[in-house]
Amino acid sequence: MAEETIEILDSDGINRALTRIAHEILEKNKGSEGLVLIGIRTGGAYLAAELHRKIMAIEGHDVPLGVIDVTMYRDDISSRQNLAVGQTDIRFSITDKKVILVDDVLFTGRTIRAAMEALMDHGRPRNIQLATLVDRGHRELPIRPDFIGRNLPTARNEKIRVDFDANNTPKAVQLHRS
Amino acid sequence: MAFNPKHILGIKDLSAEDINFILDTAAGFKEINTREIKKVPTLRGKTIINLFFEASTRTRTSFEIAGKRLSADTVNISASGSSVVKGETLEDTAKNIEAMHPDIIVMRHSASGACDYLAERLDCSVVNAGDGMHEHPSQALLDAFTIREHKGSIAGLTVAIVGDITHSRVVRSNIYCLNKLGAKVRIAGPATMLPPGIERLGCTVHTRLEDAIRDANVVMMLRIQRERMGATLIPTVREYARYYGLNGNKLELAKSDAIVMHPGPINRGVELSTAIADGPQNVILDQVENGVAVRMALLYLVAGGEKLKTE
Numbered sequence: 363m364a365e366e367t368i369e370i371l372d373s374d375g376i377n378r379a380l381t382r383i384a385h386e387i388l389e390k391n392k393g394s395e396g397l398v399l400i401g402i403r404t405g406g407a408y409l410a411a412e413l414h415r416k417i418m419a420i421e422g423h424d425v426p427l428g429v430i431d432v433t434m435y436r437d438d439i440s441s442r443q444n445l446a447v448g449q450t451d452i453r454f455s456i457t458d459k460k461v462i463l464v465d466d467v468l469f470t471g472r473t474i475r476a477a478m479e480a481l482m483d484h485g486r487p488r489n490i491q492l493a494t495l496v497d498r499g500h501r502e503l504p505i506r507p508d509f510i511g512r513n514l515p516t517a518r519n520e521k522i523r524v525d526f527d528a529n530n531t532p533k534a535v536q537l538h539r540s
Numbered sequence: 541m542a543f544n545p546k547h548i549l550g551i552k553d554l555s556a557e558d559i560n561f562i563l564d565t566a567a568g569f570k571e572i573n574t575r576e577i578k579k580v581p582t583l584r585g586k587t588i589i590n591l592f593f594e595a596s597t598r599t600r601t602s603f604e605i606a607g608k609r610l611s612a613d614t615v616n617i618s619a620s621g622s623s624v625v626k627g628e629t630l631e632d633t634a635k636n637i638e639a640m641h642p643d644i645i646v647m648r649h650s651a652s653g654a655c656d657y658l659a660e661r662l663d664c665s666v667v668n669a670g671d672g673m674h675e676h677p678s679q680a681l682l683d684a685f686t687i688r689e690h691k692g693s694i695a696g697l698t699v700a701i702v703g704d705i706t707h708s709r710v711v712r713s714n715i716y717c718l719n720k721l722g723a724k725v726r727i728a729g730p731a732t733m734l735p736p737g738i739e740r741l742g743c744t745v746h747t748r749l750e751d752a753i754r755d756a757n758v759v760m761m762l763r764i765q766r767e768r769m770g771a772t773l774i775p776t777v778r779e780y781a782r783y784y785g786l787n788g789n790k791l792e793l794a795k796s797d798a799i800v801m802h803p804g805p806i807n808r809g810v811e812l813s814t815a816i817a818d819g820p821q822n823v824i825l826d827q828v829e830n831g832v833a834v835r836m837a838l839l840y841l842v843a844g845g846e847k848l849k850t851e
Contacts, residue, residue, distance in 0.1 A: 431568055434572075434610075434840070435580060436582075439840070444543055444544050444840075447564075447567075449568050449571055450571050451571075483575065483579070484577075
């Protein structure tokens with residue numbers, strides 16, 4: 363079969379989805395009190411920054427924003443190529459906070475498992491909620507997102523990519539089939 | 541450009557990309573050392589044996605802490621308390637240890653090439669923690685990490701290394717590492733401590749400390765290794781201190797923002813005056829702190845990664 367690339371969302375589509383997610387987060391949590399945003403490096407971190415801007419614009423005050431790298435918590439370090447370990451940057455306590463964990467594409471759920479374990483090493487959050495731009499299915503662990511940009515049933519051999527421009531603004535969501 | 545080494549034996553065989561990959565990985569691990577809970581599960585279930593045939597406090601402790609913070613099980617063996625004193629050969633010792641299925645052996649040995657020798661004969665990974673007068677890769681990497689942290693980048697810097705060059709594995713690893721990263725290296729020491737041909741590794745050779753440190757960005761002082769010298773190479777320690785020790789006046793020849801490094805342990809009043817050893821320009825304790833992060837990166841990189849084409 364020929365290689366194929368399908369655009370699922372363009373930058374406007376992504377922007378609308380993130381705006382909706384921002385409102386849903388605030389609705390579900392009854393405002394931004396006690397809320398912190400933590401993005402999973404690297405795509406999730408860029409999306410968390412977008413959500414952070416939107417939530418600040420709606421609420422009119424700041425919400426803590428952090429970045430987490432989960433490489434050192436992965437369960438497959440012996441069975442794949444070495445990944446560079448990125449830097450975690452969480453300069454606030456997450457204990458008793460409502461943590462919105464942000465990732466770009468939710469797939470097997472193993473990254474989220476690693477991220478939750480990493481978060482627990484930083485403190486004891488009141489709860490962890492999961493926001494993802496794309497949920498492509500194929501979960502291997504009992505993990506479910508709270509906020510979803512787009513549900514996208516996929517085949518396992520397909521690839522989903524979220525592209526960012528030079529300013530780390532999300533540009534497009536694409537599906538690759540080969 | 542993934543880097544999946546089976547062993548870390550020296551800097552000589554690494555590329556600049558490999559070195560930068562190690563340093564970037566170490567930057568990610570450094571944050572763990574400042575947390576309240578200084579432990580991540582990365583190497584859970586892995587066994588690391590620290591096999592030290594030579595005295596070491598800093599390096600052994602640093603490797604041990606690095607392994608423990610990655611959740612590996614670490615065991616220390618030192619020559620004085622082991623079967624080595626009963627006459628066992630290095631290969632037999634290592635084979636016996638390997639029969640207990642460690643994943644990584646971290647070794648220090650007085651014979652140059654001892655780590656390469658083991659790596660050829662064992663199935664587990666070998667990390668060189670210093671072999672004779674050959675290499676000390678983790679020291680050179682933590683030095684590069686510390687320089688990068690203070691100077692932003694290593695390319696274009698001038699680094700002066702002063703002391704007993706002949707007996708120093710730290711110098712050899714550092715010359716390889718700094719050259720690959722684009723720095724200029726100058727070495728200086730008494731003629732009896734300068735091995736012939738060292739300039740072929742990529743450095744200029746000076747017999748006066750002043751010539752080496754003039755306008756340098758980094759001044760790296762080495763310890764006078766009395767235990768390794770054997771025959772007398774210098775008339776007296778006092779004379780050495782006078783000509784090759786660093787003090788405030790001499791340091792003024794270097795760039796005003798130069799940093800002073802030392803692999804430790806320092807001989808106060810010999811290589812470094814007390815004013816320098818406690819002064820604002822020295823980054824010696826940063827080197828020790830960064831050593832843990834760099835060694836975490838090395839253990840992670842040899843333990844992880846599919847070993848595809850290495851064997």
